[in-house]
Ligand code: NAP
């Protein structure tokens with residue numbers, strides 16, 4: 443039985459990857475930092491699996507990494523742990539560097555110190571944020587242009603991972619992943635904020651949704667497809683770096699419109715800039731407002747990936763398209779908010795949004 447260690451196991455990708463590897467017959471060891479409150483909601487479905495073990499460890503703490511590695515002796519390590527919110531990294535840039543950059547180095551050094559270099563395969567969660575505002579489409583040959591402390595910290599991690607591959611022969615791969623989402627996506631990321639917000643509005647729990655830059659474009663795929671790509675990278679004889687992407691970019695505005703359409707709402711945009719609003723054409727209610735505080739000091743405007751190398755070498759292509767992704771997220775958030783679209787009564791617009799709520 444193969445053994446895998448996943449850092450950042452309680453995050454979106456950690457949860458999907460755990461389920462994927464358990465399904466493949468792996469023994470999965472998940473590492474998460476000390477948390478005073480229960481942070482295991484995402485991995486509840488795998489926690490009781492006989493071959494799943496949870497460890498406390500921190501990427502900023504070499505001792506905990508060494509102990510985890512020595513105890514587990516993994517065949518594969520997936521380094522997913524990170525401070526992953528780009529906007530937050532502007533508020534705490536040192537923390538982003540210490541966890542994302544320094545943490546990756548500490549993990550690589552632990553592998554080397556324990557003489558595990560020939561025994562393990564290492565996956566580094568690199569990011570399309572490395573490309574910043576380099577012209578789209580971006581692929582493995584596109585020059586990096588990091589536009590945030592997060593991206594700069596991930597650039598260090600990318601480079602040091604490559605260095606351990608070249609200097610010490612470690613089987614190490616950088617997965618340069620474009621945005622991928624799911625019902626388990628953190629609530630502070632824009633896609634989940636939108637699907638949760640619209641579901642809460644439909645349930646009568648929230649009046650409107652406030653967003654930042656509606657025109658930023660991202661290449662959004664489903665996390666389920668992307669964890670498969672991570673695994674494929676570590677099954678190759680020769681380690682390398684790969685972009686994973688859908689090749690289709692959509693704006694935040696497109697995402698809002700698609701999520702609303704799923705609930706039968708047609709939006710009309712009025713005004714511009716910070717005064718722009720999104721109005722429900724049927725009720726006249728203002729559903730979307732803009733606030734400057736959700737803008738970034740330096741925006742990445744257009745990410746769209748070219749994953750030809752992953753397709754040709756790994757045989758990887760994403761199965762879940764944009765509309766299916768939005769549908770999956772909307773259905774999960776509507777269910778969580780007790781919204782049942784069959785309860786809709788189009789004739790009564792007095793309290794239109796509470797009319798979706800199931801008894
Ligand atoms: P996520 O949901 O934010 O999960 C990140 C995980 O890292 C969380 O479980 C977090 O634990 C953990 N973590 C934070 N600080 C840590 C520390 N000091 N030591 C150990 N673990 C720590 O992120 P994700 O969306 O699953 O993404 C997984 C990885 O892929 C991240 O490295 C992210 O930067 C990268 N990535 C993501 C995307 C994407 O679109 N999702 C795209 C490209 C790259 P707590 O919650 O307890 O803090």
Ligand code: G4F
Pocket residue numbers: 526527528529568569570571619620621622630631632633635652653654655656658659660694736737738741742745
């Ligand atoms: O959902 P986001 O916060 O994701 P972002 O910045 O693209 O980063 C995510 O993807 C990266 C891969 O490219 C990962 F490396 C990273 O860890 C993370 O998973 O924002 C997406 C876009 C941005 O342009 C942002 O300015 O949405 C725009 N946006 C507009 N209004 C908003 C909002 N973003 C957030 N979080 N909240 C808003 O209200």
